[in-house]
Amino acid sequence: MLGAETSGADGHDRPKVMVVEDDPDIRKILELFLTEKAFRVKSAESASQALEMLAEEPIDLILSDVRMPNMSGLDLLRHLKERDPEIQLVLMSAYSSVKDAVEAIRLGAADYVEKPIDFRRLERVLQTVLEKRHLQHRTRILEQRLQGCVTFEGMVARSQQMLSVFAFIERLARYPTTALVTGESGTGKELVARALHELSPLRDRQLVICNCTTLAPTLLESELFGHTRGAFTGADRDRKGLFEAAHGGTIFLDEIGELPVGVQVKLLRVLENREIKRIGSPDPIRIDLRVVAATNRDLAAMVQAGTFRDDLYYRLNVGAIFLSPLRSRIDDIEPLTHHFVRIFREKLGRNVTGPAPSVLDIFARYPWPGNVRELANVIERAMVVSKGSTILPENLPPHLFETRPVTVGDAPLMPDLSLEAAEREQILRALQASGGKRVEAARRLGLSRRTLYRKLDRYGIA
Numbered sequence: 001m002l003g004a005e006t007s008g009a010d011g012h013d014r015p016k017v018m019v020v021e022d023d024p025d026i027r028k029i030l031e032l033f034l035t036e037k038a039f040r041v042k043s044a045e046s047a048s049q050a051l052e053m054l055a056e057e058p059i060d061l062i063l064s065d066v067r068m069p070n071m072s073g074l075d076l077l078r079h080l081k082e083r084d085p086e087i088q089l090v091l092m093s094a095y096s097s098v099k100d101a102v103e104a105i106r107l108g109a110a111d112y113v114e115k116p117i118d119f120r121r122l123e124r125v126l127q128t129v130l131e132k133r134h135l136q137h138r139t140r141i142l143e144q145r146l147q148g149c150v151t152f153e154g155m156v157a158r159s160q161q162m163l164s165v166f167a168f169i170e171r172l173a174r175y176p177t178t179a180l181v182t183g184e185s186g187t188g189k190e191l192v193a194r195a196l197h198e199l200s201p202l203r204d205r206q207l208v209i210c211n212c213t214t215l216a217p218t219l220l221e222s223e224l225f226g227h228t229r230g231a232f233t234g235a236d237r238d239r240k241g242l243f244e245a246a247h248g249g250t251i252f253l254d255e256i257g258e259l260p261v262g263v264q265v266k267l268l269r270v271l272e273n274r275e276i277k278r279i280g281s282p283d284p285i286r287i288d289l290r291v292v293a294a295t296n297r298d299l300a301a302m303v304q305a306g307t308f309r310d311d312l313y314y315r316l317n318v319g320a321i322f323l324s325p326l327r328s329r330i331d332d333i334e335p336l337t338h339h340f341v342r343i344f345r346e347k348l349g350r351n352v353t354g355p356a357p358s359v360l361d362i363f364a365r366y367p368w369p370g371n372v373r374e375l376a377n378v379i380e381r382a383m384v385v386s387k388g389s390t391i392l393p394e395n396l397p398p399h400l401f402e403t404r405p406v407t408v409g410d411a412p413l414m415p416d417l418s419l420e421a422a423e424r425e426q427i428l429r430a431l432q433a434s435g436g437k438r439v440e441a442a443r444r445l446g447l448s449r450r451t452l453y454r455k456l457d458r459y460g461i462a
């Protein structure tokens with residue numbers, strides 16, 4: 001099935017097809033037919049409208065008429081292939097013109113169907129095109145797996161799930177679509193957000209990071225939208241918000257599940273109208289940016305509980321990326337372990353070359369409630385205490401040996417406290433290693449100074 005790389009909620013796995021057709025009746029019939037065949041359908045009445053809509057989000061397959069006023073289906077094909085070589089387009093024509101058909105295939109059309117449309121043939125054509133695309137995608141992933149592991153924008157993986165995620169990130173990054181990264185704590189959401197920015201046409205512009213948990217609702221609002229002088233007590237001068245600061249680039253809204261309902265409404269307005277108002281000002285300010293959001297909460301459940309707006313959720317979910325917990329992609333553990341050994345060898349100046357095979361067995365059985373972050377912590381600690389050049393079982397913390405039933409893909413297996421404890425410990429260690437210098441500690445932790453300060457506050461570290 002195609003599109004399996006996006007998260008499964010709300011029929012998100014169904015392929016998206018766009019119909020480009022100037023005749024309203026045929027357009028309607030095609031829409032009905034495709035919807036019934038379980039495709040998600042978008043339609044455009046001209047090639048130029050299609051180009052506009054296609055710049056907004058990735059579409060799996062385009063079904064376009066050849067003869068249309070202004071821009072023909074062939075010209076549309078030419079434009080699209082330049083922008084996204086992987087795009088699949090099937091052309092339809094009432095004039096059975098061999099010349100058009102040949103030209104279409106030469107330009108990279110996936111297939112060509114004649115009008116009046118034989119719907120059974122159309123269905124077969126669409127299935128074949130999507131299957132072929134899916135196979136190409138699978139082949140690429142298999143090739144990469146044969147090489148042992150893949151490195152992608154600072155991320156390391158070998159599992160099928162992560163390789164699909166990488167392929168999807170690569171594709172999604174080219175579009176200005178809002179992205180939503182979900183997954184348990186420590187699964188790599190922030191790395192994904194950074195990759196989306198780095199691989200986008202906006203890579204030379206700024207990436208602004210906002211953590212939605214750490215501020216009181218009113219402060220968060222002025223942090224995001226800015227305010228004018230006198231807007232509230234203490235607002236002694238005009239201030240630019242993070243949205244304005246991110247104009248032209250990307251804003252990363254981390255922990256979006258914590259966004260207060262009042263701010264959710266305002267965010268929706270930003271996404272829909274591409275404008276903001278500073279608090280205390282009636283004047284809209286136009287902003288153009290890419291929004292990437294992340295959360296470890298189950299937003300669909302929050303929508304049902306009424307704590308997250310459904311319209312905002314659907315808007316965010318267009319570019320959904322789900323990161324599986326580490327325990328359900330154990331193929332990644334070995335390459336990740338070697339990756340972290342390399343990193344900490346450098347950082348700690350310890351000549352440790354790798355784990356003993358028995359250590360990898362223990363890692364494969366442990367459920368990793370703190371996911372990749374926890375794995376990194378365990379490896380760093382083991383390298384600090386190990387005496388020889390190999391990480392041995394006795395270098396591991398005792399709780400890794402406790403056997404507990406591994407449940408896949410549901411609630412964390414330990415109280416939340418232990419995740420926080422791990423983070424707190426990591427921060428303390430970074431501070432210690434940096435001789436108490438916070439800027440240096442933030443750099444080591446890969447956090448912004450602001451985020452570190454907030455976390456110090458949260459964990460009561462003086």
Ligand SMILES: Nc1ncnc2c1ncn2[C@@H]1O[C@H](COP(=O)(O)OP(=O)(O)OP(=O)(O)O)[C@@H](O)[C@H]1O
Nearest residue numbers: 154155156184185186187188189190191296372373
């Ligand atoms: N695939 C990966 N390859 C290499 N490092 C990874 C990978 N995934 C995560 N990490 C590392 O694990 C740590 C946690 O990742 P990250 O901060 O992106 O997680 P997160 O999902 O944002 O967590 P949280 O929900 O707690 O904010 C980071 O140090 C990151 O560099």
Ligand SMILES: [Mg+2]
Nearest residue numbers: 189190254294
């Ligand atoms: Mg994070």
